[in-house]
Amino acid sequence: MPHRDLLETMLERQEVLADFADLALQSEDLDEVLQEACRLVAKAMGTERAKVLEMEAGDESLLVRAGVGWAAGVVGHVRLPMDKHSSETFAINAGEPVITRDIAQEERFDVPRFMKDAGIVALVNVPIFLPRQRAYGLLQVDDTRPRDFDQHDSAFLRTYAGILGPIVDRLLKLRQLRSTEERFRLTVEAATDYAIFVTDAEDRITDWLPGAAAVFGWSAEEALGQSAAMLFTPEDRAAGVPERELETALREGSAPDVRWHLCKDGSRVFIEGTRRSLSKIAGNGFLKIGQDVTARRLTEERLSAGEERLRLLSELVPALLWQTDGSGDGMTFNARAQEYLGWSAEQQMQAGDWLDAVHPEDREAAERVFAEAFRSGRPLEHQHRLRGSDGQYRWFLVRQIPWHDDQGQLSQWFGAAIDINELRQFQMRQDVLVAELQHRTRNLIGVVRSIANQTMAHTGPSEAFREALDHRLEALSRVQGLLSRAEQEPITLRRILTLELDALGAEGKRVVLEGPSVRIRPSRVQTLALALHELATNARKYGALSQTGRQLSVTWTVRDSPTGRWLHIAWCEEGVTGAPTDQPSAPPEGGYGRVLIERALPYALGAEVTYALDPGGLRCTIELPLDPPDSLRSI
Template identity: 30%
Template sequence: MAALIRRFDWASTPLGPIARWPQSLKTIVDLMLRSPGMMSLVWGPEGIHLYNDRFTELLREHCVRALGRSVHETFARSRDVFADDLAAGMAGRAARCVGRRYPVLRNGRLEEGWFDVDYVPVHDEAGRVAGVLWTLKETTVQHRAEQALRASAARDRLLIENWTQAAWETDADGLVVADSPSWRAYTGQTREEWLGDGWLDAIHPDDRPHAERQWREAMAARGAVDAEFRLRAPGGRWRWTNVRAAPLLDADGLIEKWVGVNIDIDDRRRAEAALRESEERFRHFARASAAGLWIRDAGTLAMEFVSPAVAAIYGVEAGALLGDVARWAALIVPDDRAAALGHLEAARAGEAAVHEFRIRRPSDGAFRWIRSTDFPLRDDGRIPRIGGIVEDVTEARLAAEHTAVLLAELQHRVRNIMAMIRSVTRRTGERAASVPDYTALMMGRLLALARVQALLTRAANVRVGIAGIVRDEVSVQAQHEGQYDLDGPDVALSPKAAEVLTLAVHELATNALKYGALSTAHGTVTVRWSLVETGGGPWLAFDWTEAGAPGRPQPTRDGSRRRGFGSELIEARIPYELNGRGTLTIAPGGARCHLAFPLEEGASILETGAPRRMTVFGGSLDMTDGPDLAGRRVLVVEDDFYLATDAARALEGAGAEVVGPCANEAEARAALDERRPDAVVVDINLGAGPSFKLAETLKDRGIPFVFTTGYDAEVIPPEFAGIARLEKPLQLRQIVGAVAKVTAAA
C-alpha cells in the first residue's frame, strides 16, 4: 500500500486539463463542489488526484511549510488507516466512519485530530474502480468539547457528592437531583427528603415567600442567586444560611441545571442582630440620658454621633455638631479652646480625661460651664474612635462658688454675733447683783438677740416694721394687754436700725418688769413713734413713758457713776451706730426714754442674707460692661475660622447684628451689595497676601471699617493711614471697642 501513497508535486496537475477528464472525474468534481465546508480529495492508485479548497485551507491551517512537501507527511501516522480505507474503497465499498482519529501536523507538531470520514468508490467509463472520493469533516473541536463536558459533568457530580461544603445540584426546573453529604449533615435530612422540591419545606415560614420569589426571578433572568434565609437544622432549630447558585446554560442559552452551595452565616447574622440590639439599646440610653454622649473619628476628630442631650446642652441642632471638629470648637470661649482640643488629642493617644470649659450657647447667648469626660474607644489595641460624656455643670459650679461665698459671709456674721454676745456677757456680768440675776438678764438679752435675728433672716437684706418689734418685746414682759398702749405708723427700719432698736426696747421692757411700771399690775407703758422730717431727710422719733411704777431707792454715789447696760445702749450706742440721739431718765412713776435717728440704710451684724447670685463670665468673649452696639450692623471679613467666629460672637455679645463672617473678598462684596453695613471688620490678608481692594471699595462707599492684620504698619498704603489697625493676636474687646468708635464717629 505504500506504493499507493506517493509524493505529490503541488505544482503539477496529474490528471491534466479538465477538458481531457473522463466523465467520471467531472462527476467527482461535482461531488466535491456539493460538499462545501468539507475537505474532499480523490485517491487513486497513483496517489491524490484532486482536492478542493477546504483541503487547501486545512493544509494552510496545519502550517505546511512548503507546497512541495508530500501530503502523506501531514498524515504521516495515518498510513495504515489510509491504506485500509483505500483498500475498502478500491474494492468498491462505500463507508462512513465517525470519530476517526488521524494524527495531523499542526504548527510543526503532530497532534491527534478527530474526523468524520466518508469514502465512495469512483468508477471509470469502463466501470472499474479508478479511485476513492474521500470527504473528511474535522470534528476535533466538537469532540474535545464533548469530552470536556462529559468530564466536567463527572467532576461536578463527584465534587458535589464529596464536597465538604453543603453543595447541591438541581435540574433546569430547580428540582434537586444531587447533594453532598455535608448538605445532609448541615440540615439533618436524608437525601430522599431533599430530592425534588422538598428543600422548600425546610425554609423558615417567614422567609419562604422571599426565597421562592428570588428563585423564580433568577430562573426567569437566567441569573445567579444570592439569598439569605433561615433553614431548619438538626434538632429543629433555625440557622441562617447564605444560598449562592448559578445556572449552567447550553449552547442555545437555555438552563441545563443549577449548581449551588449553602454557606452557614448563622454566627454572623446572630452577631449582627446582637450588634443591632446593642446599638438600639445604646440609642435608647442616649435618648433618655440627661448627660450628652458623643463619638468622634480618632483620625480626623470629626464628630460621628451626638445624642439629643448634647444638642440641648450646647444650644444647637444636633446636626450642627457633626463633621469638622471646628464646628464644636467654635462654641468654646477662646480662653478655654486650646485646652479642650488638647484633651481630644490626649484621648486619641489613649488617655482618659475629665475637664471643664466654658461655651457660649447660640440659642440664648448664655455662657455655660461644660464638663466633658473624654476617653478612647479601643478595638484590638487600636483606637479608631474616641467617645465622651458631657454635662452642663453651670448650676452646680455656681452653687459651689455661691456656697463658698455664703460660708465666708456666715463666718463673718457668726464672728460678729459672738463678739456681740461676748460684749453683752461681760457687761451683764459687771452689773448683775447675783448669779440668778445674771442668768435672768443674760437669758433675756440672748432671747432678744434671737428674736431680732429671726426677723432679719426671713429674707436677705429686708427692712423690718417697727410695730412688730415693739409689740413683740413689750407683750412678752407685760402681765396683761391693758398694761401697754402702742401707737405709730409701721415704719420699715433698716436691718441695723431694727437690730439696735430691738435691743433697746428689750432693755426698756425688762427694766420696766423688774423695777418699773410692768412690775405691778396697775402700772402702764405708753409707746409712741412718728416720722419727723428734717433738713437731712426723714427721722424716726420714739418715746417710751411709764406710769404707776413703785418707788425705787435712790442710787448710791458709786452707783450713780455706773451706767447700766440699757442706758449705755440708748444713750451711747444709738448715737454711735445710728447717728441719732437717745436719752433715758428715771422719774417717779417709771422710766422715760426718747430716741431719734435718721431712717438710713444700714446692715446688721446679725444678718445672714444670701450674697448676690454668681454668674458665668465668658473670658475674652464676655462683653459685660463693654460698648453698646445695639442697632449696629457689622460685616466681619476674616479667613481664619476661629478668629472670624469669635469676633462675630463678641460683636453679637455687645448687641450688634453681625453679617457673615465672610472668608473671602467675593463673599464680602456680595454681602455689601445685599445691604449696607454700619461698619466692617476686614482682614488685610485673605489668603493671597495683603490686599486693599475691598478697603478701597469701602472707602469709596463711605462705609467705616477697621483693619485686622498680622503685618506691620508699613504695609498699609498712605491713603489708609487714618484707619484703625488691630494687630494680631488681638483681644476681642479691641474689635468691639474699635467698631464702637468708628460707628460713633460716623
C-alpha cells in the first residue's frame, strides 16, 4: 500500500478507535459496548462480520458474546471448545494474532462449522487481555472473500484489543461496583487511548494506569510520587516545556501534549495527548491522556524523507518531469522542466496550457495523442519539439503513464520528456548517409553492367548472357530502391511481387495476387526478391505470362507455430507445358534460378521449397519463418 494511502487508513482507524472509546466510556452495558466494538471494527476493516468470543468459566469453551453480520442463533448461543485444533485457543495462549487468508488452504486449525456455513473465507483474530495479562477472550474479523490481511491490519486489531481489554475489565468490575470516584469516572470518560495517569497540583503522579505502565515502562510502584516531568526528554526539560504545559492547563483548562517522551529504558515514544485540569472534587490535580503514535510518526517521517529523496532524485534525472490529476489538469513540473520552459515554481498549468511550448508543426499531433491518452487511460509515447526559455526548439521523447488508486480509479498521471535533439540530428545525418550509400550501390550496379557488356564485347557476343545479367542487375537495383525507402515505406510481400511483375509488363487480368499484408525484414528482402524475380522471368519467357489464355496466381498466408510465424507462398501457373523445345536444356541440377530457389532460400532464409512441373502446370511453394532464429545466415 502506498505511504499516502496507508497514512489515510491509519488516520481513519484512529478515528474509529476514538469513536469506540467515546461510546464505551459513556456506556456501562458490556453487551452494548462489545456489540458496538464489533460494528466499528468491521467498518474499519471493510468486512461485513466481526465477533467477540468470551472465555467461560473453567476456560473450556468460548461463547460468541457479541457480533455483527451473523445469522440468528449465533450471537449469545454458539460455543466453541478450547482445544488444540482451535485458532482461537492458539491466539489466546500464544498472545498473538492468527491470520487465515483462505480457509480452503488452512491446514493448521479446524474452522468451526457455523463459519463455513456463513461462507467465511478469510479471518484475523487477536486475543483480548485484561490488565495483568488475564485472558478475557478474542476479537475476530471475518470476510467472505479471500483477504490479504497484513501486518498493519493485525497491528490495528491488537491496538483495538488493547483498548478493549481495559474497557471490558472496567465494565466487568462495574457489574459488582456501580459507584466510583469522580476521578476514576473522569479518567475513563476522557480516555482516547490507554496511556493514562493523574497528577496532583504539584504535578506528582498519584494514579498510574496499566496503559501508562505499558507505554512508558515504569510500574505503578515506581511511578507513584514521582514528578511527571520525568517523562519529558532532557531537551524539553531544559527548555521549560513541563512548566509551560502546566501553566497553560491551569489557565485554559487543558494543554496539548504532542511530542517525544522518555521511557524507563531510555527509548522514546511519540505521544499525542492532552493535559487536563481536574476540579476540586477530583483533587485539584491534572489528568494526562496520551496515545502512543510512534509507528505513525515514524511512518510520517519516513514518508517525508522519501518525498525529499524523490525530489532530489527528480532533479538529478536529465528529464522534464510532471504530474497531473486524472483528467490532465493541475500540471506540476520539476525544477528542470521549469528552468527549461521558463515557468515559475508557483505556476500551475491547466490542461492545454503546455501546448504553447510545443512547436506549431507538432502541436496538432501532440494535442491529439494526449487527448486520446486522457480519454482511454492508456500510456502514451510521442516525439515532438518543445520551445525552451531561450526561444529555441529541441526534440523530446515524451512518455506519460497513468496511476490508479486502490479502487482502480485513475487518479494521477506521471510524465517525462527526454531530450533527444542530438539523437534526432544523428538520425537525420544517418538517413542522408544511407540514401547516399543506396545511390552509390545502384550506380555500382550500373558499373558492373557496363563492365559485363565490355567484357562480353571482347570475349564474344552472347545476347542471352547479357540479357539475363541485365535483368538480374535490374532486379537488384529495384531491391536496393525498396531498401532505401524501408524506413518511410515498410516493405511488404505484395510490394515486392508488384514491383517484379510490373517490371516485366505483366497484364493485370492474367495475374492474381491474394494474401494479407505481410512485412518482410530488410535483411531478407534481397534473397526473396531475387527468387521471385527468377520465377517471374521464367513465367514471362516460358510460363503463364508467355502463353495465351494462361494465368499466374500467387497467394500467400501466415500461420502460427510453436517456433513462430511462418509465411506460405504458393506460385501457380495453370496449364503451362514447360519450355519450348528449341530452348537450350538446363543442366541436370537446374539453372541459376532453380538453384537460387531450391538451395539459396533454404540456406539463407531457412525456407522449405517445393518446385514441380507437371501436365497441370507449374507449382512452386515457399514456406519461410517470419521470425527467424539468430542462427540463420544471409547471402
